Amino acid sequence: RFKAGFIDLLFPPRCMGCDREGSFLCPSCAEKLPRLLPPFCLRCAEPISWGTLCERCAHASLAVDGIRSPFLMEGAIRQGIHQLKYQGMRALATPLAQLMADYWLKERPWTVDVLVPTPLHSHRLRERGYNQSALLAKRIGKELHLPVAPGVLVRRREAPPQARAGSAEERRAHVQGAFLCPAQSLAGGSVLLIDDVCTTGATLDACAVALKEA
Numbered sequence: 230r231f232k233a234g235f236i237d238l239l240f241p242p243r244c245m246g247c248d249r250e251g252s253f254l255c256p257s258c259a260e261k262l263p264r265l266l267p268p269f270c271l272r273c274a275e276p277i278s279w280g281t282l283c284e285r286c287a288h289a290s291l292a293v294d295g296i297r298s299p300f301l302m303e304g305a306i307r308q309g310i311h312q313l314k315y316q317g318m319r320a321l322a323t324p325l326a327q328l329m330a331d332y333w334l335k336e337r338p339w340t341v342d343v344l345v346p347t348p349l350h351s352h353r354l355r356e357r358g359y360n361q362s363a364l365l366a367k368r369i370g371k372e373l374h375l376p377v378a379p380g381v382l383v384r385r386r387e388a389p390p391q392a393r394a395g396s397a398e399e400r401r402a403h404v405q406g407a408f409l410c411p412a413q414s415l416a417g418g419s420v421l422l423i424d425d426v427c428t429t430g431a432t433l434d435a436c437a438v439a440l441k442e443a
Contacts, residue, residue: 245312245321246305253324254305262328263301273430274298285397293422293437295339296430299332310425313361322361325425326368333373341421344370344377347436348408350387366423375421381412382436400431408436410443 241250246258269276270283274296277283300306309325312318346362354360363379370377386407420440422433 242320244305245309245324253309253321258305262305263303265298265301271295274427276301291430291434291437292441293430293434296427296433297332297336297338298427299328302426302428313364314425317358319359319361319364322364323368326365327372329365329423330369330372333369339421340419341375342418343415344373344375344421344423345382345415345436345440346377346379347422347424347432348379348382348384350384352387362424365425369423378412378415381410381415382439383409383411385409397429397431400429401434404432404435406435408439410439413443415440415443 242253243250244255244258245253246261247255249255265274265276268279268281270286271281272286272291272295273283275283275285302310306325309321313321313325344366346360346366348362349357349360360379366377366379369375384407422436422440424433427433
């Protein structure tokens with residue numbers, strides 16, 4: 230606690246939305262967070278105008294049983310994710326994970342046994358120095374009092390960053406067969422996958438395929 234306070238004196242935290250000094254998320258920006266509100270697809274969480282499933286999920290179901298996201302990728306959330314992911318701001322994992330945990334505690338869409346972060350390929354992990362999804366999962370696990378299993382999923386094939394992929398088909402092709410679950414310890418369990426961003430659900434779906442195969 231003393232160390233954290235000393236660092237805050239030298240490098241005061243700034244709001245990830247407006248860059249105001251004092252905290253990583255100021256009250257004003259917290260009120261404006263772009264929350265994902267119904268109606269959205271109950272399978273992939275894609276915003277929809279009506280119904281319970283989007284057109285894609287109505288015709289081709291995902292391997293992942295369901296996706297939930299507290300926010301849209303806009304405003305302060307977008308700023309925070311980019312700072313965490315690309316600018317080395319690891320400290321932002323704590324407030325972002327707290328927002329995710331608060332959403333889960335409020336909504337409780339499923340009962341889960343263990344948290345598993347989506348893995349990075351070893352090359353990407355060496356370049357970045359950390360896996361942002363693992364940082365989020367660790368903090369969320371503490372808040373939800375759930376175990377975190379960061380090593381049960383392995384990314385065995387490197388692919389271009391999903392953010393650079395154009396279509397949903399390209400995203401699915403990039404990650405098809407890219408993940409492996411060598412562990413057998415999760416058999417019969419319910420797994421909550423943790424990732425920082427979901428666009429088409431391709432990465433989460435590929436992870437779910439590997440987990441279910443194991």
